[in-house]
Amino acid sequence: xxxxxxxxxxxxxxxxxxxxxxxxxxxxxxxxxxxxxxxxxxxxxxxxxxxxxxxxxxxxxxxxxxxxxxxxxxxxxxxxxxxxxxxxxxxxxxxxxxxxxxxxxxxxxxxxxxxxxxxxxxxxxxxxxxxxxxxxxxxxxxxxxxxxxxxxxxxxxxxxxxxxxxxxxxxxxxxxxxxxxxxxxxxxxxxxxxxxxxxxxxxxxxxxxxxxxxxxxxxxxxxxxxxxxxxxxxxxxxxxxxxxxxxxxxxxxxxxxxxxxxxxxxxxxxxxxxxxxxxxxxxxxxxxxxxxxxxxxxxxxxxxxxxxxxxxxxxxxxxxxxxxxxxxxxxxxxxxxxxxxxxxxxxxxxxxxxxxxxxxxxxxxxxxxxxxxxxxxxxxxxxxxxxxxxxxxxxxxxxxxxxxxxxxxxxxxxxxxx
Numbered sequence: 001x002x003x004x005x006x007x008x009x010x011x012x013x014x015x016x017x018x019x020x021x022x023x024x025x026x027x028x029x030x031x032x033x034x035x036x037x038x039x040x041x042x043x044x045x046x047x048x049x050x051x052x053x054x055x056x057x058x059x060x061x062x063x064x065x066x067x068x069x070x071x072x073x074x075x076x077x078x079x080x081x082x083x084x085x086x087x088x089x090x091x092x093x094x095x096x097x098x099x100x101x102x103x104x105x106x107x108x109x110x111x112x113x114x115x116x117x118x119x120x121x122x123x124x125x126x127x128x129x130x131x132x133x134x135x136x137x138x139x140x141x142x143x144x145x146x147x148x149x150x151x152x153x154x155x156x157x158x159x160x161x162x163x164x165x166x167x168x169x170x171x172x173x174x175x176x177x178x179x180x181x182x183x184x185x186x187x188x189x190x191x192x193x194x195x196x197x198x199x200x201x202x203x204x205x206x207x208x209x210x211x212x213x214x215x216x217x218x219x220x221x222x223x224x225x226x227x228x229x230x231x232x233x234x235x236x237x238x239x240x241x242x243x244x245x246x247x248x249x250x251x252x253x254x255x256x257x258x259x260x261x262x263x264x265x266x267x268x269x270x271x272x273x274x275x276x277x278x279x280x281x282x283x284x285x286x287x288x289x290x291x292x293x294x295x296x297x298x299x300x301x302x303x304x305x306x307x308x309x310x311x312x313x314x315x316x317x318x319x320x321x322x323x324x325x326x327x328x329x330x331x332x333x334x335x336x337x338x339x340x341x342x343x344x345x346x347x348x349x350x351x352x353x354x355x356x357x358x359x360x361x362x363x364x365x366x367x368x369x370x371x372x373x374x375x376x377x378x379x380x381x382x383x384x385x386x387x388x389x390x391x392x393x394x395x396x397x398x399x400x401x402x403x404x405x406x407x408x409x410x411x412x413x414x415x416x417x418x
Contacts, residue, residue: 006034009046015146018138045078049331064091077165083124097124127167150196158337185222200235245288257297261316294322301350303341323368325361
């Protein structure tokens with residue numbers, strides 16, 4: 001039996017999809033790319049925006065048209081939030097919510113054994129934020145793995161459906177994560193990216209320590225580099241910053257969500273910091289480390305965001321000058337407080353603001369690369385090739401290309417940036 005697993009959305013989904021695919025392979029199935037014909041398709045969905053929902057639906061329809069007799073399993077955030085509408089879609093056989101991802105292979109085997117019933121199997125229960133968390137990490141790449149350390153979020157920002165789709169914040173045990181890191185190292189991978197929904201909240205319910213986990217992972221032999229996929233500014237403590245800067249395997253690369261550079265909008269969003277708090281955190285990190293890459297998330301067009309509010313965001317970004325801006329237009333999500341707020345911003349205005357920040361991002365990123373020109377850096381090269389070139393990333397996440405050399409794949413090499 002041929003199985004294809006298709007991932008939509010974040011790297012957390014990617015780590016979970018990889019784990020599901022490994023379990024299928026362990027039980028004797030042939031795992032094939034999602035672009036190929038298969039007997040079973042697993043769609044791990046995203047629901048962070050309305051556009052994400054549309055991509056989920058279009059993919060399900062496309063897979064059913066390609067292979068009308070194939071079993072289609074839909075899981076992930078969209079499945080948790082919209083299980084009934086998914087179950088009515090033609091071709092869908094199994095719908096599994098966020099707490100049921102570990103049942104994917106068992107449910108497929110039950111359906112293959114017993115046959116299709118009168119309707120799809122639907123298992124979407126209320127998420128148990130104390131007991132249930134699906135452990136996951138990615139494999140299959142020769143350069144880096146994504147290790148899930150945490151799931152869910154208790155923050156409930158006014159625009160976000162993720163807490164409803166993923167449940168409350170909960171963490172995986174440190175001893176399990178260490179064993180998984182050792183397994184990743186044994187496969188020859190040398191870089192791990194730590195993923196979660198609210199990664200910096202790790203251990204709050206269980207009594208474990210985020211810093212303690214980082215320190216333990218730092219001792220795993222064979223892993224030479226770590227990155228933290230995203231961390232809230234209020235959870236990136238001075239103790240963590242000082243420890244990373246002391247000479248660890250954790251790299252000078254931080255992905256920190258800002259969302260707005262206007263304090264009035266931050267309060268409406270329900271964020272837990274001010275622009276002054278954010279500025280001080282950036283200054284702290286830069287005072288401890290050189291040539292730091294900052295990737296920053298920004299939402300434009302939040303309800304009530306005026307031209308003046310947007311100008312404040314632009315001015316704040318000019319002040320802190322990140323290396324990259326991930327720009328998102330606000331997406332109205334049913335069931336969230338922001339969806340019913342007055343003064344919803346026109347889509348054309350959102351698009352213009354996205355374009356303005358994307359131009360700013362290009363300027364900042366080019367300037368960051370120029371600032372690093374002439375420096376010696378360490379690059380981990382990947383197996384992908386294009387036009388006779390291979391690619392890799394420096395410690396501070398600058399993409400580097402060089403002539404293809406298969407002997408360098410998966411190796412960390414010193415280069416001088418030009």
